[in-house]
Amino acid sequence: MTQLDKITPRDVDFSKWYTDIVLNAKLASYAPVKGTIIFRPYGYAIWELIQKQLDLEFKKINVENVYFPLLIPESLFNKEKEHIDGFSPEIATVTRVGDNQLPEPLFIRPTSEVLMADFFKTEVKSYRDLPLLFNQWANVMRWEKTTRPFLRTSEFLWQEGHTVHDSKVQAHDFTLKILNIYETFVREFLLLPVIMGQKTQKEKFAGAHSTYTIESLMYDGQALQCGTSHYFEDNFSKVYDIKFQNKEGKLEYGYSTSWGVSTRLIGAIIMSHSDDNGLVLPSKISPIQVRIIQIKDTDEVIKISESIKNMLSNKYRVDIDKTDKSFGFKISEAEIKGIPLRIEIGPRDLEKKVVVISRRDTKEKMEVNINDVEKIVDSMIKAYDENIFNLALENRKKRTTSVNSIQEYKDVLNSNQGFILVPFCGEVSCEEDVKQQTSTNSRCIPFEQENKNMKCFNCNKDTKMQVYFARAY
Amino acid sequence: MTQLDKITPRDVDFSKWYTDIVLNAKLASYAPVKGTIIFRPYGYAIWELIQKQLDLEFKKINVENVYFPLLIPESLFNKEKEHIDGFSPEIATVTRVGDNQLPEPLFIRPTSEVLMADFFKTEVKSYRDLPLLFNQWANVMRWEKTTRPFLRTSEFLWQEGHTVHDSKVQAHDFTLKILNIYETFVREFLLLPVIMGQKTQKEKFAGAHSTYTIESLMYDGQALQCGTSHYFEDNFSKVYDIKFQNKEGKLEYGYSTSWGVSTRLIGAIIMSHSDDNGLVLPSKISPIQVRIIQIKDTDEVIKISESIKNMLSNKYRVDIDKTDKSFGFKISEAEIKGIPLRIEIGPRDLEKKVVVISRRDTKEKMEVNINDVEKIVDSMIKAYDENIFNLALENRKKRTTSVNSIQEYKDVLNSNQGFILVPFCGEVSCEEDVKQQTSTNSRCIPFEQENKNMKCFNCNKDTKMQVYFARAY
Numbered sequence: 001m002t003q004l005d006k007i008t009p010r011d012v013d014f015s016k017w018y019t020d021i022v023l024n025a026k027l028a029s030y031a032p033v034k035g036t037i038i039f040r041p042y043g044y045a046i047w048e049l050i051q052k053q054l055d056l057e058f059k060k061i062n063v064e065n066v067y068f069p070l071l072i073p074e075s076l077f078n079k080e081k082e083h084i085d086g087f088s089p090e091i092a093t094v095t096r097v098g099d100n101q102l103p104e105p106l107f108i109r110p111t112s113e114v115l116m117a118d119f120f121k122t123e124v125k126s127y128r129d130l131p132l133l134f135n136q137w138a139n140v141m142r143w144e145k146t147t148r149p150f151l152r153t154s155e156f157l158w159q160e161g162h163t164v165h166d167s168k169v170q171a172h173d174f175t176l177k178i179l180n181i182y183e184t185f186v187r188e189f190l191l192l193p194v195i196m197g198q199k200t201q202k203e204k205f206a207g208a209h210s211t212y213t214i215e216s217l218m219y220d221g222q223a224l225q226c227g228t229s230h231y232f233e234d235n236f237s238k239v240y241d242i243k244f245q246n247k248e249g250k251l252e253y254g255y256s257t258s259w260g261v262s263t264r265l266i267g268a269i270i271m272s273h274s275d276d277n278g279l280v281l282p283s284k285i286s287p288i289q290v291r292i293i294q295i296k297d298t299d300e301v302i303k304i305s306e307s308i309k310n311m312l313s314n315k316y317r318v319d320i321d322k323t324d325k326s327f328g329f330k331i332s333e334a335e336i337k338g339i340p341l342r343i344e345i346g347p348r349d350l351e352k353k354v355v356v357i358s359r360r361d362t363k364e365k366m367e368v369n370i371n372d373v374e375k376i377v378d379s380m381i382k383a384y385d386e387n388i389f390n391l392a393l394e395n396r397k398k399r400t401t402s403v404n405s406i407q408e409y410k411d412v413l414n415s416n417q418g419f420i421l422v423p424f425c426g427e428v429s430c431e432e433d434v435k436q437q438t439s440t441n442s443r444c445i446p447f448e449q450e451n452k453n454m455k456c457f458n459c460n461k462d463t464k465m466q467v468y469f470a471r472a473y
Numbered sequence: 474m475t476q477l478d479k480i481t482p483r484d485v486d487f488s489k490w491y492t493d494i495v496l497n498a499k500l501a502s503y504a505p506v507k508g509t510i511i512f513r514p515y516g517y518a519i520w521e522l523i524q525k526q527l528d529l530e531f532k533k534i535n536v537e538n539v540y541f542p543l544l545i546p547e548s549l550f551n552k553e554k555e556h557i558d559g560f561s562p563e564i565a566t567v568t569r570v571g572d573n574q575l576p577e578p579l580f581i582r583p584t585s586e587v588l589m590a591d592f593f594k595t596e597v598k599s600y601r602d603l604p605l606l607f608n609q610w611a612n613v614m615r616w617e618k619t620t621r622p623f624l625r626t627s628e629f630l631w632q633e634g635h636t637v638h639d640s641k642v643q644a645h646d647f648t649l650k651i652l653n654i655y656e657t658f659v660r661e662f663l664l665l666p667v668i669m670g671q672k673t674q675k676e677k678f679a680g681a682h683s684t685y686t687i688e689s690l691m692y693d694g695q696a697l698q699c700g701t702s703h704y705f706e707d708n709f710s711k712v713y714d715i716k717f718q719n720k721e722g723k724l725e726y727g728y729s730t731s732w733g734v735s736t737r738l739i740g741a742i743i744m745s746h747s748d749d750n751g752l753v754l755p756s757k758i759s760p761i762q763v764r765i766i767q768i769k770d771t772d773e774v775i776k777i778s779e780s781i782k783n784m785l786s787n788k789y790r791v792d793i794d795k796t797d798k799s800f801g802f803k804i805s806e807a808e809i810k811g812i813p814l815r816i817e818i819g820p821r822d823l824e825k826k827v828v829v830i831s832r833r834d835t836k837e838k839m840e841v842n843i844n845d846v847e848k849i850v851d852s853m854i855k856a857y858d859e860n861i862f863n864l865a866l867e868n869r870k871k872r873t874t875s876v877n878s879i880q881e882y883k884d885v886l887n888s889n890q891g892f893i894l895v896p897f898c899g900e901v902s903c904e905e906d907v908k909q910q911t912s913t914n915s916r917c918i919p920f921e922q923e924n925k926n927m928k929c930f931n932c933n934k935d936t937k938m939q940v941y942f943a944r945a946y
Binding site: 029031032033036037038039040041044045047048064065066067068069070071072073076088089090091092093094095096097098099105106108115118119134138139141143154155157 | 502505506509511513518521537538539543564565566567568569570571572581607627628
């Protein structure tokens with residue numbers, strides 16, 4: 001039980017609670033280089049389930065996987081002014097090999113637009129070569145001052161998609177198609193309700209024409225960006241000279257996009273769904289969906305455990321806890337690890353032909369006839385996932401406020417942290433002013449807009465646009 | 474047809490032929506940083522198929538996937554003397570982030586024994602925690618003077634397994650279990666016959682107690698190491714202080730292993746099976762196993778193409794070449810890409826209810842009744858794979874020589890390059906002497922031994938051991 005005692009209550013210290021869960025559920029450990037983490041088997045298994053589903057979705061729309069190098073020559077990177085300005089303070093740089101200084105410093109990719117663009121430049125010749133739809137699952141590095149496992153680490157794992165198209169419309173549509181894939185995935189698999197929208201000029205990706213995003217709200221009321229999809233128009237193509245012969249035989253710059261989600265999604269899952277007893281994992285990305293715990297390991301209990309495991313294994317990831325730990329410890333461990341359902345099997349229950357199934361989220365327990373186990377597991381998993389999603393949605397609703405002035409905005413920040421919807425002019429200087437006053441940024445211009453005449457909450461200019469602001473991870 | 478013209482004949486210039494295939498089959502492209510490559514979709518798809526199968530095999534024996542960081546502090550790496558001596562000239566080093574010098578240089582992992590050991594040190598407490606069976610799919614970096622796509626690149630992709638056990642026997646058995654998984658995979662999936670054995674003292678992995686290997690022979694008679702499995706005994710545990718309480722309650726050092734295969738396997742496939750027309754891919758790792766090419770796209774041809782594709786898709790990876798290229802170009806392209814079977818469908822054949830199936834390896838063509846397509850594809854794929862394996866095996870037999878003296882050895886090196894089996898004393902100094910005279914190393918001490926009394930081929934000492942030497946990639 002010692003493990004359980006270590007989890008700080010969520011409402012006492014959210015940040016400490018988060019770290020306790022990461023370490024106690026054995027998702028990750030700290031590594032020797034500051035800001036880097038070790039993905040332990042349980043944490044990595046969640047990432048593998050995320051990868052598997054997204055990879056499937058990408059392949060359905062003909063995206064092809066590739067792998068581009070880790071290192072980018074400094075001179076190549078520096079061609080795109082906005083891009084280098086956005087990333088350069090965070091770039092880890094290789095300057096020597098063994099005892100030899102390199103003739104040119106090499107950057108560890110913070111993202112791969114530049115290398116992709118350099119490849120597309122020679123690859124793209126005609127409209128017949130387009131679209132080129134690439135994705136890679138890779139590690140990237142951005143040196144961060146303040147780090148936290150999964151949420152912000154110097155090295156992280158992600159997928160980065162990079163595409164080139166022969167028209168603005170195609171490229172822009174593709175950017176949104178990916179955003180929709182992200183939203184569906186995050187909603188159905190991670191059970192996170194998100195707001196879809198566009199980033200403001202100030203918050204868009206370095207070098208992009210426009211950035212689209214899905215934004216979720218964590219339990220503590222801080223926002224987290226779950227995925228972004230960038231439309232570059234021909235910005236990168238002009239800098240890196242990506243030209244194709246169009247159907248009219250004329251040379252035209254290609255239209256490109258890039259998009260990514262990362263291992264910070266694991267952080268989002270933790271901070272949205274978990275509780276004081278540990279992780280609560282959405283069933284679809286839970287490495288173990290059902291754990292069988294034997295109250296006593298009699299022959300009959302072992303036999304029934306194995307047969308229930310086999311029966312459920314066609315549909316679910318099931319295991320039996322066969323360790324020699326105490327029953328109580330096994331229960332706590334299943335809770336810390338966020339396993340959606342536990343089936344407890346004991347000799348006395350078996351006399352009545354029943355087992356006990358409990359849900360991780362509500363702690364609800366049910367005596368179930370052995371013959372009904374599969375049916376009940378189906379319905380309990382469904383109810384479990386629905387409940388988790390609804391709790392996150394309710395939290396977001398409770399923590400979403402609409403205000404019209406900077407004073408009201410500041411008041412809300414101090415009373416009910418969360419998404420704050422405001423009428424906003426959209427100007428960079430005005431957003432910088434808000435940031436200076438409140439240390440908050442906009443999260444997105446939601447696609448859903450009321451289109452009424454309003455005044456910017458900060459500068460009072462006329463505007464029709466509503467924007468979500470929030471403190472964010 | 475221009476693409477085909479570019480492939481240099483294999484017997485004219487093997488090295489140029491190899492590069493031509495890599496580039497023309499669009500497996501990889503050169504990247505801006507010397508010695509790094511871009512894995513293009515077709516090359517990466519092969520790697521994904523390799524990963525999928527090996528990952529399945531590892532998971533069957535309870536190996537868990539993890540992800541450890543890219544960067545290792547210099548001071549941590551330098552603890553293991555042999556290890557650092559083996560790798561240090563090849564290590565890419567991060568010394569700054571943005572404009573700031575780092576307080577300590579950070580090494581980009583050339584392999585992860587050190588980070589794993591540092592983790593195991595705190596993780597391993599009791600025999601109950603063991604074995605720990607970890608694997609990661611990751612990029613690593615070793616700066617090489619002479620590079621070649623897939624075979625030797627500064628950055629490469631691989632899997633690296635790292636395990637800790639509570640006894641020498643368990644650890645050693647596990648090392649060999651992995652070697653057997655590699656051998657089976659390489660034989661069945663890549664169709665490469667290999668020699669299994671142990672590395673000599675001179676050739677073993679830096680820091681290992683013993684290294685086991687599978688060695689294959691390329692078409693040109695040079696050997697290639699396809700995979701290695703290292704038994705460390707308690708070497709790393711002593712240096713990194715990995716101790717556990719054994720069943721008797723006493724502290725004991727853990728026994729560790731590591732093992733890996735890399736993207737150089739793709740190079741091995743190319744150099745073993747391909748020919749003057751391009752790649753020849755083993756069916757199990759061919760991204761496309763059957764390509765349908767329409768001689769004319771009449772309604773009937775399109776209908777039958779789709780129905781054959783659907784029928785075969787339950788078992789095979791099938792596509793239809795729907796590009797507007799010429800028929801001849803489509804044939805050449807399917808050949809360059811090494812697609813095992815082509816099905817050509819035309820209106821005149823359809824009148825006779827037949828299609829034509831051709832094999833990439835032998836160029837054999839067969840008129841097949843539409844109703845028999847599935848059955849014939851099954852048998853042709855089987856025959857195709859058998860033939861490819863046998864060709865590689867015959868090449869190896871033809872190029873394997875047994876000699877007893879250094880003079881004979883030198884003669885063979887100049888006449889029939891390949892595996893050369895010699896009686897060898899096994900001493901490091903003697904092997905260094907052979908290297909100085911001939912620029913060749915031993916490949917392995919094969920498990921199969923005759924155990925007769927012999928004299929070392931170089932120093933004439935008594936020995937019972939036979940060893941394979943060869944020039945190698």
